[in-house]
Amino acid sequence: MRNFILGIIIVLLVIVLGGLAVVNFGWFPTRADATPPSWETRIASSALDASMERHAPRIANPVPPTDENLIEGMKIYTMNCAVCHGTLDEKPSPLATSFYPPPPQLILMPPDDPEWHVYYAIRTGVRYSGMPAWSKALSDDDIWKVTAFLTRLEKLPPNVQDYWKKAFGVGPLPAGADHDSMPMKSDKTEPSKKP
Numbered sequence: 001m002r003n004f005i006l007g008i009i010i011v012l013l014v015i016v017l018g019g020l021a022v023v024n025f026g027w028f029p030t031r032a033d034a035t036p037p038s039w040e041t042r043i044a045s046s047a048l049d050a051s052m053e054r055h056a057p058r059i060a061n062p063v064p065p066t067d068e069n070l071i072e073g074m075k076i077y078t079m080n081c082a083v084c085h086g087t088l089d090e091k092p093s094p095l096a097t098s099f100y101p102p103p104p105q106l107i108l109m110p111p112d113d114p115e116w117h118v119y120y121a122i123r124t125g126v127r128y129s130g131m132p133a134w135s136k137a138l139s140d141d142d143i144w145k146v147t148a149f150l151t152r153l154e155k156l157p158p159n160v161q162d163y164w165k166k167a168f169g170v171g172p173l174p175a176g177a178d179h180d181s182m183p184m185k186s187d188k189t190e191p192s193k194k195p
């Protein structure tokens with residue numbers, strides 16, 4: 001029994017010392033210009049989802065989704081988020097593959113999470129990723145407006161779609177578009193060219 005416990009202690013010690021060696025001898029990779037392996041993405045995504053499920057309060061959006069508020073949300077998105085998450089002319093962000101983990105291209109692949117989830121993600125950010133906590137830069141109202149916009153990308157009212165078309169040349173992608181074949185899915189593709 002004594003030997004067994006000693007064995008466990010030695011194994012634990014090797015793991016801890018091994019971990020410290022990896023970190024202190026510079027073996028831990030820190031480059032952001034790599035594509036995360038799929039197993040890592042799977043584990044990290046479920047950890048992120050589970051944490052949001054646990055921590056995010058289930059609150060309804062207090063800002064009504066009027067045309068005016070949705071257009072405001074579109075402007076807030078363009079000014080603060082498009083640089084990482086993709087512009088409204090439906091091109092992937094030039095930084096789409098410059099982060100580790102990469103920022104989801106929200107215009108090309110609209111989020112299907114509920115508003116409370118998206119609001120929480122925007123307000124509190126995502127630790128150890130490039131996603132800032134916007135509570136320190138945007139008002140709560142503005143965070144709700146951009147949330148309203150992002151969660152309705154595929155069902156925006158006609159006036160808001162018209163505004164989008166006038167301002168950016170192209171309108172929102174039709175609901176049910178084949179988002180999975182969008183160019184930003186691959187890290188090598190050039191930004192899509194308009195026909």
Ligand code: HEC
Pocket residue numbers: 048052076077080081082083084085099101102103104111117118121122126129130131132134146
């Ligand atoms: C500097 C780059 C950057 C900017 C600017 C930025 N984000 Fe992000 N965002 C990221 C990255 C990187 C992730 C991926 C985090 C992850 O997967 O762990 C992310 C993730 C997200 C997610 C998904 C969270 C989830 O639950 O999976 C949402 C929604 C989001 N951002 C919204 C926004 C909004 C809205 C803005 C503007 C107000 C914004 N982001 C600005 C980099 C950015």
